[in-house]
Amino acid sequence: MDYKKLAELLFPEITKTPEDWEAAYPARNLPEGAKVTRLGPSPTGFIHLGNLYGALTDERLAHKSGGVCFLRIEDTDDKREVEGAVPMLISALSYFGINFDEGACADGEKGEYGPYWQSARSEIYKTFVKKLISEGKAYPCFMTEEEVAQIRADQEANKVNPGIYGEYAKHRDLTLEEVQQRIADGQDYVIRFRSNGDPNTYVNLKDEIRGEISMPENNQDVVILKKIGLPTYHFAHVVDDHLMRTTHVVRGEAWIGSWPIHVQLFEALGWEMPAFCHNTVLMKIDDETGSKRKLSKRKDPELGLGYYKELGYFPEAVREYLLTILNSDYEEWRIANPDTPADEFDFSCAKMSSSGTLFDLNKLNDVSKDVLAKKSAEEIYDFELDWAEEFAPEKAELLKANKEKLLKIFDIDRGGAKPRKDLISASQIFEFVSYFFDDYFKVETEMPAECSKEDIKEIFKRYKESYSEADDNSAWFDKIKVITEALGYAVKPKDFKKNPDQYKGHVGHVSNCIRIALTGRGNSPDLWTIQQIMGKEQIFARLDAAESRL
RNA sequence: GGUGCCUUGGUCAAGUGGUCAAGACGUUAGCCUCUCACGCUGAAAUCAGGGGUUCGAUCCCCCUAGGCACUACCA
Numbered sequence A: 001m002d003y004k005k006l007a008e009l010l011f012p013e014i015t016k017t018p019e020d021w022e023a024a025y026p027a028r029n030l031p032e033g034a035k036v037t038r039l040g041p042s043p044t045g046f047i048h049l050g051n052l053y054g055a056l057t058d059e060r061l062a063h064k065s066g067g068v069c070f071l072r073i074e075d076t077d078d079k080r081e082v083e084g085a086v087p088m089l090i091s092a093l094s095y096f097g098i099n100f101d102e103g104a105c106a107d108g109e110k111g112e113y114g115p116y117w118q119s120a121r122s123e124i125y126k127t128f129v130k131k132l133i134s135e136g137k138a139y140p141c142f143m144t145e146e147e148v149a150q151i152r153a154d155q156e157a158n159k160v161n162p163g164i165y166g167e168y169a170k171h172r173d174l175t176l177e178e179v180q181q182r183i184a185d186g187q188d189y190v191i192r193f194r195s196n197g198d199p200n201t202y203v204n205l206k207d208e209i210r211g212e213i214s215m216p217e218n219n220q221d222v223v224i225l226k227k228i229g230l231p232t233y234h235f236a237h238v239v240d241d242h243l244m245r246t247t248h249v250v251r252g253e254a255w256i257g258s259w260p261i262h263v264q265l266f267e268a269l270g271w272e273m274p275a276f277c278h279n280t281v282l283m284k285i286d287d288e289t290g291s292k293r294k295l296s297k298r299k300d301p302e303l304g305l306g307y308y309k310e311l312g313y314f315p316e317a318v319r320e321y322l323l324t325i326l327n328s329d330y331e332e333w334r335i336a337n338p339d340t341p342a343d344e345f346d347f348s349c350a351k352m353s354s355s356g357t358l359f360d361l362n363k364l365n366d367v368s369k370d371v372l373a374k375k376s377a378e379e380i381y382d383f384e385l386d387w388a389e390e391f392a393p394e395k396a397e398l399l400k401a402n403k404e405k406l407l408k409i410f411d412i413d414r415g416g417a418k419p420r421k422d423l424i425s426a427s428q429i430f431e432f433v434s435y436f437f438d439d440y441f442k443v444e445t446e447m448p449a450e451c452s453k454e455d456i457k458e459i460f461k462r463y464k465e466s467y468s469e470a471d472d473n474s475a476w477f478d479k480i481k482v483i484t485e486a487l488g489y490a491v492k493p494k495d496f497k498k499n500p501d502q503y504k505g506h507v508g509h510v511s512n513c514i515r516i517a518l519t520g521r522g523n524s525p526d527l528w529t530i531q532q533i534m535g536k537e538q539i540f541a542r543l544d545a546a547e548s549r550l
Numbered sequence B: 001g002g003u004g005c006c007u008u009g010g011u012c013a014a015g016u017g018g019u020c021a022a023g024a025c026g027u028u029a030g031c032c033u034c035u036c037a038c039g040c041u042g043a044a045a046u047c048a049g050g051g052g053u054u055c056g057a058u059c060c061c062c063c064u065a066g067g068c069a070c071u072a073c074c075a
Helices: A003-010 A018-024 A049-064 A085-095 A122-134 A145-157 A176-184 A233-243 A253-268 A305-311 A315-326 A330-336 A361-373 A377-391 A393-401 A403-410 A426-436 A453-466 A473-486 A493-498 A507-519 A527-534 A536-549
Strands: A036-039 A068-071 A102-105 A108-110 A138-141 A190-193 A202-207 A211-216 A223-225 A248-252 A275-279 A282-285 A292-294
Touching (some): A003 A122, A003 A176, A049 A248, A049 A275, A085 A102, A085 A305, A122 A223, A202 A253, A211 A253, A305 A426, A315 A361, A377 A403, A377 A426, A393 A403, A403 A426, A453 A507, A453 A536, A473 A527
Parallel strands (some): A036 A068, A248 A275
Antiparallel strands (some): A202 A211
């Protein structure tokens, strides 16, 4: 068999040589140790937290090392492309701080190693397919999909390993004449890799996250070029990551199984392998079965990135959370370096877990509280406003009309050594401060049982009589104490706890009557501060309204 | 069926042939305190099971179980 003739017969239109492409995409000129990573999504639209989780590894590895992170669209499957998916993907990732140095952009692409859409790289793939054919390392296979399916069915029935290999690779050794004839007959064909692997021989592979992994050699004559003239993932991955000079292939653990195929391909092409990082996927507990499973775009719409944006989580908080579950030493680093930008953390594959992590909303919220506690009132306000303008226009109006007031509200207990940590997300923050606004004020808590209606009325009456906006915090509280004592309540809660029979209640109950009247809730930040923001008019109106509800 | 990966408290996890088996979230007791939050001090809670190897195993080996994934002209 003259393989060169076969190659020429199959790909007469390919005139470029492998050397041409090598020259077109020279080694990158990067500092020592700089990593080149890539994200290779298929353009199917929806993107969820799990995708972000994976993408963050690429981004950190590259940017922490002074390298390059690029975006390559893996659209070799003509059936899956979703309109507008790529711009959506890019903007969602960008919102959460994942930006690419090169590759696909919303309005095209940038960079010297393109095209970055695999569907536009057909000529490149074919050049290398042609090379493999000319060396006898690949061959055309004319079996129809039905034939292949039948072989598989027979194999399963006979309990032998399914696939096209050995005796099942019927077109492995067709003569040049046979190939010519079939093409003349108009038969479709794919190009298969001619595997010389032996499943009884094992290959030892090194994974940056998991260490050494031993797997049987691949013996399948896998398809490398599909009927439609585009490559399968296996071939595209090998060619692209070589030509785009990727140094670290970060991908899901699902790819471990086909790793031996990729190894063979790299060897057949005479290329050096990049480093591999097979990461785990984010899991959740399935509500129905109660067991752990990976995030699904169909079952878990609430884990879509758009959902977090809509709830108003700070992108920085989501990123911080992801970092804490991505690198096991991140949390301790953060405790030791509370004010250092997250980007300075020394992200490493070695600190990644090799078992699937369960998504934990509690933890996300906790991380978010810490992140927000360090923001200024202005930053909180600006974020809140941006969020409202996109998702709740009527709230945006309110926020704009009350900017000064809100800045004061957000400033309560902010910035000190022990800042409040009760702000989580934009939607929750709005809810948290909503009682300041009459349109959103709701009575959520009953008056304390310790206080009778008559007492409450009396408390309000005396409170209004004595109230002065000029009082400072302690002067204000002294007046509360006076009322407390006069009505038979304990000024010190401890006294009440020691002798509950001697008092109707304590100062906490009395002040909570006022708190509930003003905020509708039993819990709130410091009452005096709240009143300074509210102003006398609103305070008195709320007290009167509360009294009328008794 | 075959192959591979994974298995330390409810969750994320550190860790080593000899430890009282870190830490964080959550839960919880208390302190502080006008409520909440913050902060502080405590508490409960973990090495999947069974065999080996060893003076000794969470750690090394084997088996089992469970979870996850791959086994396409999808990625």
